[in-house]
Amino acid sequence: MAQKQEIIIIGGGIGGLFCGAMLSKEGYTVKIFEQHYKIGGGLHQFKREGVSFETGMHIIGAFQPGGALHRICSYLGVMDKLSILPEDENCIELFHIACDQKKYIIPRGADRFVEALSKEFPEEKENLIRYVKAIGIICDEIKLYNLEIPDALFQDYSNPFAESVGDFINSFTGNERLRSVLALVNPLYAGDQYKTPTYIHALISNLYLESASRFIGGSQQLADALVGAITREGGEVHAAKGVAHIEIENKKIAYLLTADGEKHRADWYISSIHPSSLFELLDTSKIQRSYWQRINSIPNTYSAFTLYIIFKPGAFPFFNYTYYYMEDYSMTWEQNIYTLDAWPKGLMFITPPVTGQDACAEKMIVNCIMNFETVKQWENTTSGKRGAAYEAFKRQCEQKILHKLEEIYPGVKDCIQSVYSASPLTIRDYYGQKEGALYGVKKDCTNMALSHIPVRTKLENLLLTGQNINLHGILGVPLTAINTCAELVGMKYLLNKINERR
Numbered sequence: 001m002a003q004k005q006e007i008i009i010i011g012g013g014i015g016g017l018f019c020g021a022m023l024s025k026e027g028y029t030v031k032i033f034e035q036h037y038k039i040g041g042g043l044h045q046f047k048r049e050g051v052s053f054e055t056g057m058h059i060i061g062a063f064q065p066g067g068a069l070h071r072i073c074s075y076l077g078v079m080d081k082l083s084i085l086p087e088d089e090n091c092i093e094l095f096h097i098a099c100d101q102k103k104y105i106i107p108r109g110a111d112r113f114v115e116a117l118s119k120e121f122p123e124e125k126e127n128l129i130r131y132v133k134a135i136g137i138i139c140d141e142i143k144l145y146n147l148e149i150p151d152a153l154f155q156d157y158s159n160p161f162a163e164s165v166g167d168f169i170n171s172f173t174g175n176e177r178l179r180s181v182l183a184l185v186n187p188l189y190a191g192d193q194y195k196t197p198t199y200i201h202a203l204i205s206n207l208y209l210e211s212a213s214r215f216i217g218g219s220q221q222l223a224d225a226l227v228g229a230i231t232r233e234g235g236e237v238h239a240a241k242g243v244a245h246i247e248i249e250n251k252k253i254a255y256l257l258t259a260d261g262e263k264h265r266a267d268w269y270i271s272s273i274h275p276s277s278l279f280e281l282l283d284t285s286k287i288q289r290s291y292w293q294r295i296n297s298i299p300n301t302y303s304a305f306t307l308y309i310i311f312k313p314g315a316f317p318f319f320n321y322t323y324y325y326m327e328d329y330s331m332t333w334e335q336n337i338y339t340l341d342a343w344p345k346g347l348m349f350i351t352p353p354v355t356g357q358d359a360c361a362e363k364m365i366v367n368c369i370m371n372f373e374t375v376k377q378w379e380n381t382t383s384g385k386r387g388a389a390y391e392a393f394k395r396q397c398e399q400k401i402l403h404k405l406e407e408i409y410p411g412v413k414d415c416i417q418s419v420y421s422a423s424p425l426t427i428r429d430y431y432g433q434k435e436g437a438l439y440g441v442k443k444d445c446t447n448m449a450l451s452h453i454p455v456r457t458k459l460e461n462l463l464l465t466g467q468n469i470n471l472h473g474i475l476g477v478p479l480t481a482i483n484t485c486a487e488l489v490g491m492k493y494l495l496n497k498i499n500e501r502r
């Protein structure tokens with residue numbers, strides 16, 4: 001590069017940090033501004049009673065040698081800073097359906113997946129083989145998922161790629177119970193059987209089936225390692241420095257103001273925050289109306305209520321898999337359709353591993369799907385000042401979840417030292433995600449053009465990144481960061497650099 005260009009990144013979550021680390025490595029001068037007092041976004045952890053909890057990154061994948069994140073993190077020089085525990089290969093996921101007290105144990109790997117489910121559904125073996133083959137084909141088609149250079153912007157994909165996930169799953173079997181089991185991971189992508197494109201289901205299912213794992217000691221380690229990679233190259237990462245205003249002149253960002261009143265200029269700007277939050281920072285009359293109105297109109301994914309449990313020492317066993325619990329098969333796609341009396345319809349929980357993990361769990365994190373509507377009456381309040389009614393609502397939700405846990409593990413309440421919780425408002429306020437959306441905007445196969453947000457914007461020197469752009473999560477966001485950085489350094493160049501270490 002002839003000259004060191006300066007980049008400002010808005011938001012120090014996983015998208016901002018991966019972009020920052022890649023561009024620092026490629027010779028750019030990077031500054032990241034994060035509004036929260038702690039860097040990390042979805043990677044950040046908080047402590048209660050000395051126990052540390054992850055907020056938005058509980059199940060990870062692709063960190064196995066040869067996996068996409070292993071390769072990206074090796075290129076960035078951070079892989080050896082990470083401590084990762086693969087989930088139990090004999091049981092990565094346990095699907096527990098209360099109505100018939102059935103527990104489906106899912107082992108690692110596509111072949112073992114077929115073998116395990118064929119024992120439960122012997123007449124469906126051929127269908128299961130076809131299903132995993134179709135998932136494999138879709139994943140192979142997405143070149144970037146395999147860190148290969150995409151053929152073209154709009155390449156031809158196989159038929160099921162962009163059909164609805166419900167149609168896709170239903171095309172393999174008429175067995176309602178098996179349909180439900182195949183769809184049980186859909187809370188990992190806020191699935192809508194009629195609207196979620198199949199490729200999202202395929203990527204997420206494949207990622208976890210092949211490489212589900214967890215950070216030992218929590219996800220903050222990845223954020224800290226990426227900050228280290230940026231600062232080693234001379235970049236700056238500032239927490240508690242939110243971007244408050246973006247000034248536009250002649251279809252370019254002229255400068256931005258941080259909340260402390262400082263003015264900052266750069267050659268390029270990258271926004272990793274929710275696009276609607278971005279538009280609130282600038283004068284939208286200076287950008288094409290149809291552009292920001294279309295993006296602002298994309299619906300968001302649903303949110304969640306999370307229970308954080310601290311166990312009494314030695315009281316509750318550690319398990320190394322993800323536990324899904326649902327009352328009935330028919331609820332698979334309907335966990336976000338509820339009355340508060342019948343909430344929650346499902347639980348997803350883990351016992352996160354700590355350093356030197358022994359047979360007993362220190363803590364548990366339980367996630368239950370919740371719509372923003374449920375907490376809308378408190379939308380104009382701020383953390384710690386939401387009032388007595390909100391606190392009572394949270395206590396009620398905590399008890400509902402504990403009641404269900406007690407059904408799964410009789411006596412669990414006696415093992416608990418204390419509980420804490422977070423609602424969709426917590427997600428909204430801590431990450432700046434509109435409506436506390438778990439995974440940003442909702443992708444819709446019935447209107448792919450609406451939910452597609454390009455990395456390039458209508459402002460010449462502004463690029464976008466983060467979960468709202470392509471795909472969410474531990475792999476989706478770093479892959480989007482590659483897309484974003486490729487606008488500056490070139491896709492072929494960047495992928496070659498990453499793959500050099502293969």
Ligand SMILES: Cc1cc2nc3c(=O)[nH]c(=O)nc-3n(C[C@H](O)[C@H](O)[C@H](O)COP(=O)(O)OP(=O)(O)OC[C@H]3O[C@@H](n4cnc5c(N)ncnc54)[C@H](O)[C@@H]3O)c2cc1C
Nearest residue numbers: 011013014015035041042056058059243432466467473474
């Ligand atoms: C409860 C929950 C559980 C999840 N579990 C998993 C999981 O197990 N596995 C998985 O793969 N994914 C999971 N996810 C999804 C994952 O956390 C997200 O996809 C990912 O964190 C998104 O990364 P991002 O960089 O787009 O956004 P974020 O990580 O949210 O980063 C955006 C950052 O921008 C900052 N920001 C916002 N506005 C401003 C501003 N004006 N100025 C400066 N900074 C600003 C925010 O504070 C935030 O730090 C979960 C999400 C949630 C909410």
